[in-house]
Amino acid sequence: MSRGRAINAWLLLSIAVASVLTLIAVPESLRVLRPFWLALVLIYWTIEAPEHYGLGFAFALGLLQDVLVGTLLGEHAFRLAIIGFIVLRFRSRMRFFPMWQQALAVGALLLNDRIVVLLLRAIAGDFAIDWRYWLAPLVGAALWPWVFLLLDDLRSRGRQRES
Amino acid sequence: MPVYSAEGAPLFSEGSGGSLRLLVWLALASALMAIDLRTGLLREVRVAANALVAPIQTVATAPLHAARAMREATAERAGLVAENADLREQLLFAQAKLDRLAIVQEQNNRLRALLDARQKLGLRAQLAELIDVDLDPYRHRILINQGERHGVFVGQAVIDANGLVGQVLDVEDARATVILLSDPSHAVPVRVQRTGLRVIAYGSGDPGRIELPHVPFSADIKVGDLLVTSGIGGRFPPGLPVATVYEVQTDNSATFAVAEARPLAGIAGATELLLVSDETLALGPLPTPDVEFVGPPEGLQVPSENPP
Numbered sequence: 001m002s003r004g005r006a007i008n009a010w011l012l013l014s015i016a017v018a019s020v021l022t023l024i025a026v027p028e029s030l031r032v033l034r035p036f037w038l039a040l041v042l043i044y045w046t047i048e049a050p051e052h053y054g055l056g057f058a059f060a061l062g063l064l065q066d067v068l069v070g071t072l073l074g075e076h077a078f079r080l081a082i083i084g085f086i087v088l089r090f091r092s093r094m095r096f097f098p099m100w101q102q103a104l105a106v107g108a109l110l111l112n113d114r115i116v117v118l119l120l121r122a123i124a125g126d127f128a129i130d131w132r133y134w135l136a137p138l139v140g141a142a143l144w145p146w147v148f149l150l151l152d153d154l155r156s157r158g159r160q161r162e163s
Numbered sequence: 164m165p166v167y168s169a170e171g172a173p174l175f176s177e178g179s180g181g182s183l184r185l186l187v188w189l190a191l192a193s194a195l196m197a198i199d200l201r202t203g204l205l206r207e208v209r210v211a212a213n214a215l216v217a218p219i220q221t222v223a224t225a226p227l228h229a230a231r232a233m234r235e236a237t238a239e240r241a242g243l244v245a246e247n248a249d250l251r252e253q254l255l256f257a258q259a260k261l262d263r264l265a266i267v268q269e270q271n272n273r274l275r276a277l278l279d280a281r282q283k284l285g286l287r288a289q290l291a292e293l294i295d296v297d298l299d300p301y302r303h304r305i306l307i308n309q310g311e312r313h314g315v316f317v318g319q320a321v322i323d324a325n326g327l328v329g330q331v332l333d334v335e336d337a338r339a340t341v342i343l344l345s346d347p348s349h350a351v352p353v354r355v356q357r358t359g360l361r362v363i364a365y366g367s368g369d370p371g372r373i374e375l376p377h378v379p380f381s382a383d384i385k386v387g388d389l390l391v392t393s394g395i396g397g398r399f400p401p402g403l404p405v406a407t408v409y410e411v412q413t414d415n416s417a418t419f420a421v422a423e424a425r426p427l428a429g430i431a432g433a434t435e436l437l438l439v440s441d442e443t444l445a446l447g448p449l450p451t452p453d454v455e456f457v458g459p460p461e462g463l464q465v466p467s468e469n470p471p
Binding site: 133 | 182184185188189191192193194195196198199200205208209212213215216219220222223224226227298299300301302304306333340347348367368369
């Protein structure tokens with residue numbers, strides 16, 4: 001019971017931090033490199049505690065992101081539901097991947113997400129991209145080990161304090 | 164009873180859901196997007212939800228504000244003096260321009276009175292500040308700190324010191340979303356100031372470039388031409404500077420010329436913006452939003468093809 005609460009506190013904190021990182025202003029040239037922070041957080045929690053966080057959780061996170069960045073309601077929900085689904089499918093393998101392989105998998109997930117965005121926006125209206133559009137997933141993959149280790153460390157510490 | 168794979172790890176953990184569940188969620192998301200795109204039904208939901216995430220935005224803008232305050236506090240005296248001198252010079256320059264404008268304006272008013280024009284074409288402007296959060300870099304939207312309660316309305320033109328920036332796309336209580344003129348789904352009716360030629364400028368997805376794809380081949384347009392809003396459609400007040408042409412090419416079919424222009428406004432880097440509206444709009448809706456309506460008030464009988 002108390003352990004569940006500890007997880008929830010970390011979960012909320014990680015979502016809040018990811019939201020701030022999503023919005024925080026950075027120099028113009030770095031803007032296109034911004035990784036999909038909420039997706040990284042979602043992937044982490046889906047791998048670690050899928051019994052709590054399923055597709056509904058991914059959907060809700062997506063709605064939060066839609067409101068945050070002002071996209072069509074449902075766009076990020078759509079994207080995160082797909083990510084959540086794939087992670088749930090391959091969770092038992094991804095968990096035991098070495099870190100570099102896990103990062104590659106995350107990169108592939110984010111790349112796939114970019115393609116999904118392209119399709120969604122092409123349906124909704126005009127959308128122009130350039131080559132830098134494809135860089136953000138690489139940044140996300142490169143950051144994944146750090147995100148993973150940080151969240152894992154914080155979570156296990158919280159668990160120790162509780163017990 | 165969970166299914167186990169060869170390694171002994173559960174293949175489908177509980178709560179994972181199969182493809183069917185994914186499809187249900189995706190359908191739900193698609194329905195939401197369609198409703199949001201095509202109707203205004205979700206507007207209230209959005210406004211309420213925005214109020215909930217406002218604290219996150221405040222936190223996200225805090226470091227930038229702190230950095231700015233720090234820079235101001237520690238700026239060297241010499242730097243400030245130089246900046247002050249620079250600003251004073253700019254002010255003088257602007258004042259001189261304003262004086263000249265005032266004369267033209269007065270003359271204009273007299274002529275209008277002579278012509279018995281019914282509507283005044285003054286501009287109303289209000290200052291808005293950018294909310295320093297980064298939205299998706301591929302969507303060419305910005306947030307400003309003025310909203311419905313400050314009298315902002317959808318379609319209002321947004322300019323900075325140098326030219327047109329875009330228009331208000333969505334208004335909430337205390338803030339508004341602005342679509343930049345570089346957005347590929349944005350179009351603005353413009354006029355070549357030198358010749359009076361009227362064309363439509365489309366966003367290209369690149370903040371430093373807008374496109375004029377359908378210029379008649381015979382039309383007189385060349386590099387260096389200034390584009391100003393034409394006022395067609397009644398959405399943008401006429402005469403706001405928009406961009407300068409930097410390239411003119413023939414398109415593949417050789418029936419149209421394609422021109423590219425560089426926006427005058429600092430589209431990507433503007434922090435202080437002006438929301439402008441025609442006073443004609445402020446007084447009430449235009450009598451007939453005619454497609455052929457071209458800028459000048461109805462009382463005028465002057466053909467609008469001739470530039471003044």
